[in-house]
Amino acid sequence: MTDVLDRPAATTAKLALEDITSGYGNVEIIKSLSLGVRPGEIFALMGKNGMGKTTLLKTIVGLLPARRGRILLDGADVTKKGPKTMADAGVAYAPQEQPLFQDLSIRDNLRLALRSDRALAEGLERVYGHFPFLADRLAQKAGTLSGGEQKMLIIARAMMTAPKLLLIDEISEGLQPTVIERIAAALRDERANGTTVLIVEQHLAFALSIADRWAVMKLGQIDDAGEIGPDTEARMLEHLRI
Numbered sequence: 001m002t003d004v005l006d007r008p009a010a011t012t013a014k015l016a017l018e019d020i021t022s023g024y025g026n027v028e029i030i031k032s033l034s035l036g037v038r039p040g041e042i043f044a045l046m047g048k049n050g051m052g053k054t055t056l057l058k059t060i061v062g063l064l065p066a067r068r069g070r071i072l073l074d075g076a077d078v079t080k081k082g083p084k085t086m087a088d089a090g091v092a093y094a095p096q097e098q099p100l101f102q103d104l105s106i107r108d109n110l111r112l113a114l115r116s117d118r119a120l121a122e123g124l125e126r127v128y129g130h131f132p133f134l135a136d137r138l139a140q141k142a143g144t145l146s147g148g149e150q151k152m153l154i155i156a157r158a159m160m161t162a163p164k165l166l167l168i169d170e171i172s173e174g175l176q177p178t179v180i181e182r183i184a185a186a187l188r189d190e191r192a193n194g195t196t197v198l199i200v201e202q203h204l205a206f207a208l209s210i211a212d213r214w215a216v217m218k219l220g221q222i223d224d225a226g227e228i229g230p231d232t233e234a235r236m237l238e239h240l241r242i
């Protein structure tokens, strides 16, 4: 299967990408890519280094303009929207690079995207449930947290707004198994609450343990995709082999 757009269901998908092309300067990285993410699922996007996974996430959230194609959120065309509008529409992004303000406190990192004290209180309540250690450390500077704690703060910040679509870029990188399991539990809880999640991952076991469906990217296109099932690991390994 090379196309998981679910064309007949594009208007009922949470997120539908239709023939998206984007890139940097003269170079096209994402090449006419189509993909559908269903409401309430966890979708794992895999692929070797440099295949365009981060570029695709940046294109979805409007940090990088789509040059061709359409992006639909709940059936509405959001192709030309910038990051602020996408955030207001309920799309949260946990980026891989420079994700935290190291000199700001945990509290200030968590309140960045929020408009009111009430939203802050509600968001804190939500993320304390997933990551209780945050409750005692609100005044601590983000840069003084351990690597694993920073990753949990990145996820927590993306969850503060109760997003309807959560995009997460390689959160498991360099983490010990207990932290990965805690993040997996948080994502399962969010899914149970109706949040749709798109993760970019290199960690095969983590992706297999939480995802409902998967796709592998190769050179800016979807190379293979399917439901998570007994054959998934072997198929992914085939694609991810160096």
Ligand SMILES: Nc1ncnc2c1ncn2[C@@H]1O[C@H](COP(=O)(O)OP(=O)(O)OP(=O)(O)O)[C@@H](O)[C@H]1O
Residues within 6 Å of the ligand: 024, 029, 047, 048, 049, 050, 051, 052, 053, 054, 055, 056
């Ligand atoms: N700002 C940029 N300017 C020019 N080229 C870029 C830029 N960012 C990424 N690229 C290039 O785009 C290609 C895809 O990069 P991208 O980060 O999207 O891949 P990826 O699949 O997320 O890789 P990884 O798993 O290593 O994070 C790479 O060849 C990369 O060098």
